Amino acid sequence: MLNRILVTGSSGFIGTHLVRTLIKGGCAVYGLDVLSPDYSADEFHFLQCDILDAHELKRALADCQPQVVVHLAARADLHGKSLPDYTVNIEGVQNLIKAVAATPSVQRCIYTSSQLVCRVGYVPKGEQDYCPNTFYGESKVLTEKIVREQDGGGVEWCLVRPTTVWGPGMSAHYQRVLRLICQGHYFHVGRSKLYKSYAYAGNIVFQYHRLLGVPAELVARRTFYLADYEPLSLRDYLDALQVELNAPAIPSCPEWFVRLLARVGDGLTIAGWKQFPLNSFRLNNILTEYQFDLSATKAVCGDLPYTFAEGVKATAAWFKTLG
Numbered sequence: 001m002l003n004r005i006l007v008t009g010s011s012g013f014i015g016t017h018l019v020r021t022l023i024k025g026g027c028a029v030y031g032l033d034v035l036s037p038d039y040s041a042d043e044f045h046f047l048q049c050d051i052l053d054a055h056e057l058k059r060a061l062a063d064c065q066p067q068v069v070v071h072l073a074a075r076a077d078l079h080g081k082s083l084p085d086y087t088v089n090i091e092g093v094q095n096l097i098k099a100v101a102a103t104p105s106v107q108r109c110i111y112t113s114s115q116l117v118c119r120v121g122y123v124p125k126g127e128q129d130y131c132p133n134t135f136y137g138e139s140k141v142l143t144e145k146i147v148r149e150q151d152g153g154g155v156e157w158c159l160v161r162p163t164t165v166w167g168p169g170m171s172a173h174y175q176r177v178l179r180l181i182c183q184g185h186y187f188h189v190g191r192s193k194l195y196k197s198y199a200y201a202g203n204i205v206f207q208y209h210r211l212l213g214v215p216a217e218l219v220a221r222r223t224f225y226l227a228d229y230e231p232l233s234l235r236d237y238l239d240a241l242q243v244e245l246n247a248p249a250i251p252s253c254p255e256w257f258v259r260l261l262a263r264v265g266d267g268l269t270i271a272g273w274k275q276f277p278l279n280s281f282r283l284n285n286i287l288t289e290y291q292f293d294l295s296a297t298k299a300v301c302g303d304l305p306y307t308f309a310e311g312v313k314a315t316a317a318w319f320k321t322l323g
Contacts, residue, residue, distance in 0.1 A: 002067040002107060002212060003027040006060075008051060008096065009072030011035040013169050014112075014162065018070065018205045019044060025209060030064040032057075033073065051092040058099040065105040068212050071096055072112050074143075078134050086139035093143050100153030108156040108219075110211055111147045114140040115163045115197075115225065121288040127159075127223040144223075158211060158219040163227040163292065166237075167201030167311060168318035176277060178319050181241060184248035189286060190255040193233040197292045200311035203228055203304040210301040218300050225292040232308060234286070240309070244316035258283060 005022055009015045010031025016039065022029045023043045031037060032047045040046075047060045051073050061069075074089050083090075093111065100106050116137035118124050124131070128148075130141045144159055151157070166174065180186040207226045211219055242250050258278070265279035306314075 004030075004065070004067045004105070005070065005212065006030040006032060006064055006066035006068070007070045007072060008032045009074060009112075010046070011037045012072060012076075013171060014165060014201065014204065014208075015072045016169060017167070017201045018072070018208055021202075021205045021209055030066060032060055051095055052088055054095040054098065057095050058102055061099045061103040061106070065103065067105055067107050069096070069100060069106055069109045070112075070208060070212070071109065074112065075139075076114075076136065078136050080135045083135050083138055086135055089136075089139035090142045090146070093146050094150075097146065097150045097153040100155060106153070106155050108212065108216070109152050109158075110208065111143065111152065111157060111159050113144050113159050113161045113223075115161050115290075115292070117141045117144065117161065120285050121290055148221075152221075156216045156220050158221065159223040160208070160211070161223065161225045162204055163197045163199050163225065163290075165199045165201055165204055167315050169201065170315070175319070175322070177238075178241065178245070180277065181238065181250060182245055182247045186238070186250055187258075188235055188238070188250055188252040189258045189283070191252060192287075193235050194287065195231040195233055195289050195291060197225070197227040197231050197290060197294070198237070199227040200304075200306055200308070202306040202311065202314070206305050207297060207301045214300055222296075224297045224300070225294055226297060227292060227294060228304060228308070229294050229298050230308075231291045237308075237312075240312045241316055244312050245319065255287075 003026065005027050007015055007019055007029060010019050011033040019029050019031055023041050028043055030045045030047060032049050034050050037046055049056050049060045051057050073092060075086050080086055100109055116132060116134060117140050118131040119133035122131045132138045132141055147159060204226050239250060262278050262280045262283040265276045268276045269279050
């Protein structure tokens with residue numbers, strides 16, 4: 001088992017969950033991020049470093065001599081106005097590949113991409129069939145192309161595409177949704193169940209952990225979607241959180257009315273009010289179902305440790321601690 005592990009983006013949402021899981025698994029973990037973590041442990045060593053600084057990144061890997069690198073560091077929001085806004089996703093991975101190639105201890109790398117290399121709802125015909133509709137998605141397409149063109153730094157490597165991840169520690173955007181539910185201001189759009197391939201945080205870090213330890217022939221140069229194997233209904237998911245949070249029942253609004261409201265949101269977004277919770281882009285994402293074939297991931301990673309109900313309870317309990 002390779003148990004000396006470097007995690008870039010270790011202070012982020014997935015990174016925080018992954019580091020804690022790896023430590024519990026007995027690994028020596030090195031975290032690398034521009035932001036300091038809000039946790040500590042004897043088995044955890046933090047390196048403050050910007051992956052855009054190629055010299056410092058190379059030195060960081062030389063200092064900790066990891067056997068495995070899990071690359072999570074990225075700009076992941078959708079607010080960028082151009083591709084250069086996502087330089088960290090492009091130059092950052094180039095710098096990391098060079099640092100990996102210069103560090104003899106590294107045996108395996110997991111490079112994180114995104115489901116948004118294709119627009120929501122588009123089903124790719126193969127690993128290199130891309131169809132992004134955001135600059136973030138375009139930057140992750142380039143991430144994948146760079147990894148393939150440079151053979152991941154000359155070590156065992158695979159690419160992973162996480163889907164929407166939920167659970168304790170979710171981003172401010174998803175916290176706003178939970179807050180709206182608690183205030184009785186959230187509503188379902190229409191009556192459809194809207195099934196999607198979502199990933200509970202505890203399950204996706206389990207998948208990362210398994211990909212670190214399985215034989216090379218099972219992962220080398222492959223691309224895996226990471227999500228719970230059974231898609232969840234957006235309606236059932238939010239209703240379950242509403243019950244666990246002791247919030248008012250979530251009403252349903254006609255789709256035509258919500259589309260009008262989204263157009264109002266479009267105007268407010270143009271005017272500079274980015275915090276308005278709804279616009280046409282977000283509404284399209286809400287209404288578009290997407291379900292990925294996760295059979296390859298399940299064959300390598302095996303059964304997941306957490307049920308939907310357990311994830312809901314843990315998420316609600318965490319959110320309550322935020323007041």
